[in-house]
Each structure stands twice: as structure tokens, then as C-alpha cells.
Amino acid sequence: MDEMMSQQRSITKYRNGRLEELEDDIVIEFALTIFINGEEFATMVCSPTHLEELVIGFLASEGAILFKDDITDFKIDQDGGFAYVKLKTKIDMDQRQYAKRVIGSCCGKSRQFYFQNDARTAKTSMMKTTIHPEQCIQLMKAMQENSHVFKNTGGVHNAALCTTSEVLIDRADIGRHNALDKLYGYSLINKISVRDKILVFSGRISSEVLLKAAKIGVGMVLSKSAPTDLAIKLANDLNITTVGFIRGTSFNVYSHPERIIDQPEV
Known part of the structure; x- marks a missing residue:
């Protein structure tokens, strides 16, 4: 999948006091338009990988579906840049929260969009799991070591779903x-709790990322960044x-520090 996220381009690089021609890996920017029950729903600017996960996770995040089984038919036309989704239930596309829209990769205008269904779809955590500080550091290190596309291009964001001891999926x-x-789509498709x-x-942990x-x-x-x-x-x-x-060997805890423990529970 990594090779589908970037392509080589000829560039001019300046270093050590001289200009030189060389090949560089550049991330691919891809537009995917989602249709629900035959009606245009949204256009997403994304990387052209794991598109089924992306669409399913996005629809669940927006409250259009709760489970993968809410989808009766799903097709992706990657050459055309389209995803066709049929749902068991009809969605009122005239409602404000489902107005047709374009979602940019930087999400710089996302406040209007992401805050409309949040009260209905955001969940209050009941997590009982605790973690040792060193495990936090090791999980971040493991995710970064797996970030091959970022290492080659510097042009992507990375996210991983983990237990306290290992990365499950990134x-x-x-x-x-x-x-x-x-990640959300992957967990729904594979029915992972x-x-x-x-x-x-x-x-950065922005309000949109937190939600x-x-x-x-x-x-x-x-x-690895700030909230x-x-x-x-x-x-x-x-x-x-x-x-x-x-x-390195440090971090800051900003909320609910009771889950970070530096001694084993007895």
C-alpha cells in the first residue's frame, strides 16, 4: 500500500552551496466523492489507500451508520474517484448536517462541519485500562518506526490503534x-472492540481530533504534539x-491522569 501513497518526481534541491537535480518521493492527493443511495454526499481529499475503511469510518463518525451491517452495497471506482454506498435506511440529504460539501485534507474550515452531529455521535469513555509511562513512550516509538511514508515524504499524518503493549493497526x-x-472503519469492518x-x-490534538x-x-x-x-x-x-x-523520555498529561500509573497495580 505504501507505494500507492507517493510517486517520484524530478526536483531541484539546494544543499551544500549548490543546486542539483534529483528524484524525490511526493505524496499523492486524491479526491473521493461519496454517493449515498444514489445522491452525492461529500467529496473527501485523501490518500488513495484503504478507501473502504475511510468511507465506512467517516460515515460512522458522522452518524450516517452505526455498524458496517447498515450498508447493503458498497462499491469504489478508484479510477473515477467515486464511492457508491447503499444504506438500509434513507438519509434526508436536505437536512443541514448532510448538506453536500467538500472536505479538504487540511480540514482548516472543519469547525462548521464537525460540530453539527457531535452531541449525537461522541461517546463518553468508560475505559478502565491503565498504562505505565514507559509504555506510552514505546507505543509512540513503535508507530513512528512504522511510518515509512512519512519518512520518505514528510507529507502524511499517522495514527495507530493500540493495546498498552503493542500497535494493532496503523x-x-x-x-x-x-x-x-x-482506523474507525477498520475496527467496524473487523468488529474490534x-x-x-x-x-x-x-x-496536534485539536478539538476535532479529540472528538x-x-x-x-x-x-x-x-x-507527539500539543493539544x-x-x-x-x-x-x-x-x-x-x-x-x-x-x-524522547518525557511527555505531558493534560486530562484524566489517573490512567497513567508509574507503579504496578496490586
Whole structure:
């Protein structure tokens, strides 16, 4: 799959005081338009991998479906850039939350879009799992070691679904929300319980990322970057542990630190 996310391009590079021509790996940007029951629903800008996971995770995140079994037919025309989904139930496309829209990879205008169904789809975590600080550091290290596309291009976000001791599945995408939707879709397709799982993420923990985590159903988010103020407020409300700046041998815990323990439970 990694080779489908980038392509080589000729570039001019300046280094050591001189210009030189060479080949470089560039991430691929792909537009995917989703149709639900024959009506256009959304166009997503994404990386062209794991598209079934992406669409299913996205639809679940937006409350269009609860389970994969809510879908009666699913087809992807990758050459054309289309996904055709048939659902058991009809969706009122005239409702505001389902207005046709384009979702950019950077999600810079996502507030209007992502806050409309959140009260219905975000879950308050009931997670009982605890984790040792060294396990947080090791999970981040494991995800980064698997991030081959990022190492080659520097142009994708990475996310992983983990237990306290190992990475179960990792996904990459040019859009940070897309990487999370791919994990969500994977868990729905494979009927994986996520209540005791941990989300490890390469980017900033924004309010949208935190809400994506809540919609997926995880109770802990680990990141190498910072959270925002609103993300911390939401994490406190939704009982989610947020850990940021996991770099080297240190990190910061911003909400629900009771799940981070430095001594084994007795």
C-alpha cells in the first residue's frame, strides 16, 4: 500500500552551496466523492489507500451508520474517484448536517462541519485500562518506526490503534481526520472492540481530533504534539486521557491522569 501513497518526481534541491537535480518521493492527493443511495454526499481529499475503511469510518463518525451491517452495497471506482454506498435506511440529504460539501485534507474550515452531529455521535469513555509511562513512550516509538511514508515524504499524518503493549493497526493519510477514520472503519469492518484501546497520533490534538477519538470510542489519546485548550476541555468532559509532547523520555498529561500509573497495580 505504501507505494500507492507517493510517486517520484524530478526536483531541484539546494544543499551544500549548490543546486542539483534529483528524484524525490511526493505524496499523492486524491479526491473521493461519496454517493449515498444514489445522491452525492461529500467529496473527501485523501490518500488513495484503504478507501473502504475511510468511507465506512467517516460515515460512522458522522452518524450516517452505526455498524458496517447498515450498508447493503458498497462499491469504489478508484479510477473515477467515486464511492457508491447503499444504506438500509434513507438519509434526508436536505437536512443541514448532510448538506453536500467538500472536505479538504487540511480540514482548516472543519469547525462548521464537525460540530453539527457531535452531541449525537461522541461517546463518553468508560475505559478502565491503565498504562505505565514507559509504555506510552514505546507505543509512540513503535508507530513512528512504522511510518515509512512519512519518512520518505514528510507529507502524511499517522495514527495507530493500540493495546498498552503493542500497535494493532496503523494508518497514514494526508488528512489527519482521514487517518483516524481509516482506523474507525477498520475496527467496524473487523468488529474490534475499542473501549480498552489507545489511539496514538502524530499530529496536534485539536478539538476535532479529540472528538474523532470520542466517536471511535477510545479512552486515551497519545500524541507527539500539543493539544489545544478546547481539546483539553472536551477530553475532561468525555473522560478521555490526553497525553502530548511524547518526545524522547518525557511527555505531558493534560486530562484524566489517573490512567497513567508509574507503579504496578496490586
